[in-house]
Amino acid sequence: MKPLGDFVDAFRAHLAAAAALPVWExxxxxxxxxxxxxxxxxxxxxVLLVLLxxxxxxxPGLRSRSTLWLAVSVVLLFGYFNRWYSMDNHKxxxxxxxxxxxxxxxxxxxxxxxRVQARWLIGLCFLFATVWKLITPDYLDARHFEVALLSDxxxxxxxxxxxxxSRQDLRANRESVTRLASWNGTEEKVTLRKNDRVRRIAVLLxxxxxxxxxxxxxxxxxxxxxxxxRLRHPALLVFLFTTYAIAHVVGYGWLLAIMGVVLxxxxxxxxxxxxxxxxxxxxxFMIPDAFxx
Amino acid sequence: xxxxxxxxxxxxxLIAVAVFQMVRAGTLQQSAWKGGGFGxxxxxxxxxARFLRCWVRTPEGEVRxxxxxxxxxxxxxxxxxxxxxxxxxxxxxxxxxxxxxMPADPLPGPGNGTAAPHASEVYLMWLPPGxxxxxxxxxxxxxxxxxxxxxxxxxxEDMSISIEKLxxxxxxxx
Numbered sequence: 001m002k003p004l005g006d007f008v009d010a011f012r013a014h015l016a017a018a019a020a021l022p023v024w025e026x027x028x029x030x031x032x033x034x035x036x037x038x039x040x041x042x043x044x045x046x047v048l049l050v051l052l053x054x055x056x057x058x059x060p061g062l063r064s065r066s067t068l069w070l071a072v073s074v075v076l077l078f079g080y081f082n083r084w085y086s087m088d089n090h091k092x093x094x095x096x097x098x099x100x101x102x103x104x105x106x107x108x109x110x111x112x113x114x115r116v117q118a119r120w121l122i123g124l125c126f127l128f129a130t131v132w133k134l135i136t137p138d139y140l141d142a143r144h145f146e147v148a149l150l151s152d153x154x155x156x157x158x159x160x161x162x163x164x165x166s167r168q169d170l171r172a173n174r175e176s177v178t179r180l181a182s183w184n185g186t187e188e189k190v191t192l193r194k195n196d197r198v199r200r201i202a203v204l205l206x207x208x209x210x211x212x213x214x215x216x217x218x219x220x221x222x223x224x225x226x227x228x229x230r231l232r233h234p235a236l237l238v239f240l241f242t243t244y245a246i247a248h249v250v251g252y253g254w255l256l257a258i259m260g261v262v263l264x265x266x267x268x269x270x271x272x273x274x275x276x277x278x279x280x281x282x283x284x285f286m287i288p289d290a291f292x293x
Numbered sequence: 294x295x296x297x298x299x300x301x302x303x304x305x306x307l308i309a310v311a312v313f314q315m316v317r318a319g320t321l322q323q324s325a326w327k328g329g330g331f332g333x334x335x336x337x338x339x340x341x342a343r344f345l346r347c348w349v350r351t352p353e354g355e356v357r358x359x360x361x362x363x364x365x366x367x368x369x370x371x372x373x374x375x376x377x378x379x380x381x382x383x384x385x386x387x388x389x390x391x392x393x394x395m396p397a398d399p400l401p402g403p404g405n406g407t408a409a410p411h412a413s414e415v416y417l418m419w420l421p422p423g424x425x426x427x428x429x430x431x432x433x434x435x436x437x438x439x440x441x442x443x444x445x446x447x448x449x450e451d452m453s454i455s456i457e458k459l460x461x462x463x464x465x466x467x
Contacts, residue, residue, distance in 0.1 A: 080329075083366075084327065084328055084329060085327050085328065085340075085369060085370045085373040085374060086327065086340075086366075086369050086373070087327065087329070088327075088333065089326075089329060089330070089331045089332070089333050092307070092310065092329040093307075096303040096304075096306060096307050097303070099302070099303045099306070100303040103299050103300055103302055103303060104300070106299060107296055107299060107300060108296065113300055116300050117300070117303055117304075120301075120303075120304040121303065121304060121307065124304055124307050124308060124311075125307065125331050126331075128311045128315075128330060128331035128332075129331040129332070129333075129334075129335070131315075132315075132325055132330065132331060132332035132335035132336075133334075133335045136325065136332075136335045136336045138336050138337055138338075138447060139335050139336055141449065143337060143447045143449065144334070144335070144336055144337045146452060147337045147445075147447050147452070147454070148334075148337070150452065176454075177342075177445070177454060180445070180454060180456060181342070181343075181344040181443075181445075182344070183344070183345065183346065183347065183357070183358075183359040183360065184357060184359065185344075188455060188456055189453055189454065189455040189456070190453065190454050191448075191451060191452060191453040191454075192452040192453070192454065194452045209334070247334070
């Protein structure tokens with residue numbers, strides 16, 4: 001057991017050292033792997049970002065150069081806006097974050113500059129997410145989450161384990177909606193198999209999501225001295241540990257965790273470690289999916 | 294002041310894009326899920342819950358066809374923003390190339406690019422412009438196209454999903 005104990009001790013020491021790194025170092029070091037792994041599948045991401053990010057990972061001096069972040073932002077934003085109709089929202093946020101790194105690198109105090117970016121980008125993206133949910137009728141009456149639980153494979157685990165739906169019924173639902181939307185479909189209406197427990201979970205998810213996202217928007221957008229601002233890190237961490245256990249959007253979760261790390265005061269290394277743990281969990285949460293597949 | 298503007302730029306860009314996306318969603322039936330407005334998971338009306346029905350007009354009548362893989366991007370755009378212009382652009386693309394009649398449904402079901410609604414009906418496969426018609430296959434001249442964009446409508450009480458037409462467009466032929 002001694003080698004294991006030594007490993008754990010060394011790991012904890014390294015983790016503490018990582019949490020104590022300067023903010024700019026943390027922001028750039030955590031962003032580069034995100035870009036390499038989750039920026040996108042198109043060739044310009046795969047090729048150009050590798051050419052930009054791998055040298056930056058190896059050469060610390062490069063990471064503080066504004067030119068690097070300008071080039072990265074141009075690649076990302078060009079790619080995302082070029083195919084805006086198929087890009088997920090968090091891709092845009094990744095582009096804004098890279099642009100934020102560029103703007104911060106240009107400023108007199110890059111560490112303070114990147115904290116400004118993190119705070120406003122989190123607050124604004126959650127603000128718009130909350131506004132969309134508040135103005136959409138099929139969100140507010142929980143229809144959206146109920147349909148997702150019953151027919152979206154990403155929610156199958158929750159619908160089956162917590163909702164008590166059988167895998168056969170969930171598969172039948174997916175087949176029904178696939179037929180409905182098929183190019184050669186002839187059906188005009190299908191009725192999903194359901195149960196009351198899934199309905200209750202949908203209602204819970206609806207209001208929980210609205211509360212946590214709205215709460216994060218308020219906490220990050222109000223000035224630091226206001227009471228809700230004290231909930232910034234607890235709310236963001238709860239969001240990361242709960243949302244991505246269900247919806248496995250690793251790139252989004254990772255980006256939010258980086259911003260959380262950046263915003264954590266230097267004298268609270270444990271909070272930073274919690275964000276590191278959240279990043280690890282984004283991958284751990286996907287293990288059950290791998291077994292299901 | 295310059296420094297503050299510099300630092301505010303990414304956030305201002307986010308706001309501008311998100312507001313623009315909301316306006317487009319309200320005016321052009323653009324899906325809330327796409328376009329940088331952070332509307333994902335706010336509605337069932339995602340692009341994946343939208344679909345297209347396409348027909349090509351031949352001298353013998355209309356035949357329903359699947360969107361060929363070469364036009365998947367145009368189809369995706371037309372589903373996300375089903376404007377007449379986007380549907381027509383897809384329709385005009387379907388007029389290009391060569392449509393050949395398949396003797397039978399070799400791989401029934403969606404996704405193979407060829408299947409017909411029913412085994413008894415004609416089904417057509419698209420080949421890129423300039424492709425020689427393979428021996429034994431009959432080319433079908435295309436006079437025009439008709440494209441319809443549809444979305445799901447989820448019932449409030451019974452979890453029924455019906456379909457609702459968002460837009461349609463026709464093109465004239467070559």
